[in-house]
Amino acid sequence: MGINRREFLKIAGISVVTGLGGATAVDLLRRAPVEASQVSPNPKALTAKRWAMVIDTRKLTEADCKRMIEACHRIHNVPDIGTKQEVKWIWTEEYEHAFPDDMNEFVSDEVKHRPFLLLCNHCDQPACVRVCPTKATYKRADGIVMMDMHRCIGCRFCMAACPFGARSFNFGDPRPYVKEENPKYPTRMRGVVEKCTFCTERLAEGLMPACVEVSNGALIFGDLDDPNSEVRQVLRSNYNIRRKPNLGTQPCVYYIV
Amino acid sequence: MLEKALYGSKGYYVWILLLLGLIGLGSIAYYTQLTQGLKITGMSRDVSWGFYIAQFTYLVGVAASAVMLVLPYYFHHYKAFSKMIILGEFMAISAVSMCMLFIVVDLGQPQRLLNVILHPTPNSILFWDMVVLNGYLFLNIIIGWTTLQAERKGVTPASWIKPLVYLSVIWAFSIHTVTAFLYAGIPGRHYWLTAIMAARFLASAFCSGPAILLLLSLLLRRLTKYDPGKEAIQSLAKIITYAMCVNVFFFGLELFTAFYSNIPGHMHSFEYLFHGLEGHNLLVPFMWAAVVMAIGCLVLLIPPAFRNNENILVPALLMLVGASWIDKGLALLVAGFVPNMFERVTEYAPTIPELAVSMMVYATGALILTVLWKVAVSVKKEIA
Amino acid sequence: MYDGGKIITGLVVFVGLVTFPLWSNVGKAAKKPDPKIDTPVIQQLAEKKCIEPKVLMQAEHMKILNDWRDSVVRDGNKLYVSSSGKTFNMSLQNECMNCHSNKKQFCDECHNYTDVKPYCWTCHIEPKEKEKVAWASIEENS
Numbered sequence: 001m002g003i004n005r006r007e008f009l010k011i012a013g014i015s016v017v018t019g020l021g022g023a024t025a026v027d028l029l030r031r032a033p034v035e036a037s038q039v040s041p042n043p044k045a046l047t048a049k050r051w052a053m054v055i056d057t058r059k060l061t062e063a064d065c066k067r068m069i070e071a072c073h074r075i076h077n078v079p080d081i082g083t084k085q086e087v088k089w090i091w092t093e094e095y096e097h098a099f100p101d102d103m104n105e106f107v108s109d110e111v112k113h114r115p116f117l118l119l120c121n122h123c124d125q126p127a128c129v130r131v132c133p134t135k136a137t138y139k140r141a142d143g144i145v146m147m148d149m150h151r152c153i154g155c156r157f158c159m160a161a162c163p164f165g166a167r168s169f170n171f172g173d174p175r176p177y178v179k180e181e182n183p184k185y186p187t188r189m190r191g192v193v194e195k196c197t198f199c200t201e202r203l204a205e206g207l208m209p210a211c212v213e214v215s216n217g218a219l220i221f222g223d224l225d226d227p228n229s230e231v232r233q234v235l236r237s238n239y240n241i242r243r244k245p246n247l248g249t250q251p252c253v254y255y256i257v
Numbered sequence: 258m259l260e261k262a263l264y265g266s267k268g269y270y271v272w273i274l275l276l277l278g279l280i281g282l283g284s285i286a287y288y289t290q291l292t293q294g295l296k297i298t299g300m301s302r303d304v305s306w307g308f309y310i311a312q313f314t315y316l317v318g319v320a321a322s323a324v325m326l327v328l329p330y331y332f333h334h335y336k337a338f339s340k341m342i343i344l345g346e347f348m349a350i351s352a353v354s355m356c357m358l359f360i361v362v363d364l365g366q367p368q369r370l371l372n373v374i375l376h377p378t379p380n381s382i383l384f385w386d387m388v389v390l391n392g393y394l395f396l397n398i399i400i401g402w403t404t405l406q407a408e409r410k411g412v413t414p415a416s417w418i419k420p421l422v423y424l425s426v427i428w429a430f431s432i433h434t435v436t437a438f439l440y441a442g443i444p445g446r447h448y449w450l451t452a453i454m455a456a457r458f459l460a461s462a463f464c465s466g467p468a469i470l471l472l473l474s475l476l477l478r479r480l481t482k483y484d485p486g487k488e489a490i491q492s493l494a495k496i497i498t499y500a501m502c503v504n505v506f507f508f509g510l511e512l513f514t515a516f517y518s519n520i521p522g523h524m525h526s527f528e529y530l531f532h533g534l535e536g537h538n539l540l541v542p543f544m545w546a547a548v549v550m551a552i553g554c555l556v557l558l559i560p561p562a563f564r565n566n567e568n569i570l571v572p573a574l575l576m577l578v579g580a581s582w583i584d585k586g587l588a589l590l591v592a593g594f595v596p597n598m599f600e601r602v603t604e605y606a607p608t609i610p611e612l613a614v615s616m617m618v619y620a621t622g623a624l625i626l627t628v629l630w631k632v633a634v635s636v637k638k639e640i641a
Numbered sequence: 642m643y644d645g646g647k648i649i650t651g652l653v654v655f656v657g658l659v660t661f662p663l664w665s666n667v668g669k670a671a672k673k674p675d676p677k678i679d680t681p682v683i684q685q686l687a688e689k690k691c692i693e694p695k696v697l698m699q700a701e702h703m704k705i706l707n708d709w710r711d712s713v714v715r716d717g718n719k720l721y722v723s724s725s726g727k728t729f730n731m732s733l734q735n736e737c738m739n740c741h742s743n744k745k746q747f748c749d750e751c752h753n754y755t756d757v758k759p760y761c762w763t764c765h766i767e768p769k770e771k772e773k774v775a776w777a778s779i780e781e782n783s
Contacts, residue, residue, distance in 0.1 A: 034708035042719035084301035084603050097599040127444055133383035134372040148714050153372050154365020157383050159305040163445025165598035169305055172296035186764040190294035191365025204719050247444040
């Protein structure tokens with residue numbers, strides 16, 4: 001049989017592509033074991049069109065903040081690393097670091113030393129979602145910017161894009177640094193990015209986020225699209241600011257100063 | 258033609274073995290990184306991109322620089338580049354390969370990297386970066402290989418090469434623009450949020466890439482007597498000089514905007530680079546060295562009498578590569594992350610394992626370059 | 642043929658290497674996997690049934706878990722109605738592992754035999770072997 005090398009390579013190449021393509025097509029077209037009709041959300045879940053949080057910083061003390069950070073980090077198995085490769089979902093900063101654009105030399109003494117709670121702002125137009133190449137971080141219909149740890153490739157583009165520094169990366173295995181594992185919630189593995197998720201697992205059970213629950217009323221959580229919600233009432237009657245609003249990401253965490 | 262890379266002088270084999278040894282050594286560091294995670298690097302929560310992505314950024318520029326030869330040669334029939342163009346195209350292949358390798362070693366979950374293809378996200382610039390880098394790699398492989406093959410057989414290349422060549426010119430601009438868009442579209446990081454980021458990238462690419470090509474070609478001439486030709490060398494040196502002038506000018510534009518506007522956010526990163534912030538001043542000596550080298554290389558490149566004298570040209574090009582590497586391969590990344598988004602300063606310096614992994618990638622690129630250039634030079638010698 | 646001696650020798654060595662797993666394990670049959678389902682939670686169940694029939698679970702449990710993962714994380718769902726009409730929580734850590742709390746005697750049995758290393762439990766904390774309240778389906782508990 002007279003076949004030259006070029007012909008052979010062409011036939012081999014086409015066979016490989018057809019074989020792989022066919023196998024993939026068969027796999028995709030196979031009946032999925034879980035039909036869409038079988039799954040549904042928990043009827044007890046809290047729902048909203050646009051979840052938001054109002055932090056009344058007038059009511060916050062260092063002890064309150066510590067308690068809230070502890071609650072969040074404990075139930076979500078956030079590791080306590082303590083070096084520059086730390087992981088934190090919620091933390092405190094002073095005014096000049098929370099609102100660096102307001103370079104006010106004469107901010108009032110009390111505000112200057114007040115603790116401000118910083119966390120993911122679950123923006124309306126998040127830069128992190130815009131840049132994620134795999135949709136591992138995405139905006140849910142209820143406004144929460146969520147993380148899919150299974151899909152994250154650890155490229156850290158979202159960390160570069162977030163103008164608020166809200167995201168942390170697991171540089172190493174976090175398990176040794178998790179003081180007390182919460183057996184109801186997973187940990188993460190090395191190589192993925194994590195951040196506050198507005199406690200989606202608690203919202204799905206009809207509970208408020210952990211920080212809100214232990215905040216003694218300093219944190220208000222609700223639906224911005226519902227004009228009668230507590231967040232809207234509080235925002236209507238108190239002067240409130242957000243972090244870096246001029247960047248256009250439309251953060252949904254408001255601060256009453 | 259690949260069999261040409263299997264035979265060479267004793268020095269050639271020693272060099273290949275040395276590269277393989279370096280790759281092996283670096284692989285040990287990479288294995289540690291795969292098992293322990295990126296904590297072995299110097300990156301942190303605040304400086305979340307470091308040496309790897311910085312090298313990727315620099316090498317994308319080097320890869321795009323092949324267009325500085327392709328454009329005159331194919332669009333304007335500038336025949337003087339005929340002996341150099343294959344070297345440029347093959348260097349582009351090596352550079353793009355290194356780019357992609359640097360991205361892979363930077364990933365926290367490299368085994369999931371196909372997620373970028375399985376879940377395409379057109380609004381993400383990283384998705385487009387993957388598309389354009391792979392496209393450019395294939396373009397250069399196809400164009401370089403078929404033109405060399407055709408030259409070896411003594412025929413003109415097939416007609417379908419022409420549209421691919423034109424595409425590769427536009428594509429070269431695109432790979433660097435897309436990489437610049439990684440930085441230029443990020444709200445909040447003042448050092449990066451500038452409209453001329455893509456222009457700066459291109460200017461820096463078109464001086465540093467050809468400079469590296471010219472230096473390596475001169476080295477090749479010394480090792481193999483393959484001479485790209487005096488006119489080619491001097492033309493390329495001219496192009497490099499113009500591009501470096503534009504590069505330095507653009508940096509000056511950035512300095513003006515930052516300091517004349519006096520906006521603190523814009524100035525902070527420059528202050529960190531050239532003076533230090535809150536006592537943190539790790540990069541200051543590097544930046545001032547880059548300034549000296551940049552101005553020094555222009556002093557040596559602008560006067561034709563200096564530029565055409567190879568004894569002066571070589572140190573000038575070395576200084577150019579040094580200055581552009583410090584600007585793009587060191588400062589660009591770190592200054593975007595310092596100060597961080599709530600005005601805290603965390604410094605960054607690469608660790609030894611990080612440098613070892615980078616050495617593995619650079620050695621791989623050098624291996625690809627050696628093999629391809631060996632093929633090119635052998636084929637050219639064969640038909641001469 | 643040319644270099645016939647070298648080729649035959651090379652072929653013999655190659656075939657030997659490729660078939661090494663076969664002839665080196667002659668007479669040493671690996672133990673058939675025997676996953677145990679006698680955990681405290683399962684023993685307290687009225688009907689000892691998983692969410693789906695055993696054969697389906699054996700073949701498709703990874704695909705089911707992947708579909709659950711996307712449904713819970715990306716679509717915000719929580720409840721799964723199985724083919725038998727019962728409702729379950731879609732959760733590896735809190736539902737599946739609640740009954741199958743003996744990872745080493747259950748999950749690992751087959752996974753070790755087939756040399757499959759799923760990394761689910763790098764994140765989804767595996768249960769420590771201790772008493773857990775029977776919580777097989779939501780209907781029984783509401």
